[in-house]
Amino acid sequence: MKNWFQKLGVKLAKGMEGRYGFDELSMCMNMAGIVLIFLAYIPYMQWMSIAAWVMLIWAVMRAMSRNHTKRREELNKYYGIKKKTTDKFSLWKTIWKERKTHVFFKCKNCGAVLRVPKGRGDIVVTCPKCKSKIDKHT
Ligand SMILES: [Zn+2]
Known part of the structure; x- marks a missing residue:
């Protein structure tokens, strides 16, 4: 056997x-x-x-x-999709964790997510990716 x-x-x-x-x-x-x-x-x-x-x-x-x-x-396609998903979840986690101290918004020109401290009044933010200037009230 x-x-x-x-x-x-x-x-x-x-x-x-x-x-x-x-x-x-x-x-x-x-x-x-x-x-x-x-x-x-x-x-x-x-x-x-x-x-x-x-x-x-x-x-x-x-x-x-x-x-x-x-x-x-x-x-490799699977890894790409998995990375995109985990990146998105980690961004949401960061936004939730820092919601009281920072403001998050998307750049209107390139779509990059930008983070600025709260309570600074009217500020001009320069996007680090496309260098466009954005007026923002925090
Ligand atoms: Zn941009």
């Missing part, structure tokens, strides 16, 4: 040779799929089970893929 399991292990290892394997994106898709399976139990939300199975099958197909370049591109 032990020999049979060893042979099976060797066969599985040979079958996985050259395959991409599970990465962070695959794990994230698996977790999302599992969450969607539970959400599908909510009445009128059964359609989510289809989305869940698509996620789970897609994650396994990514892991079994031999096209490493394509999987790397997908992973």
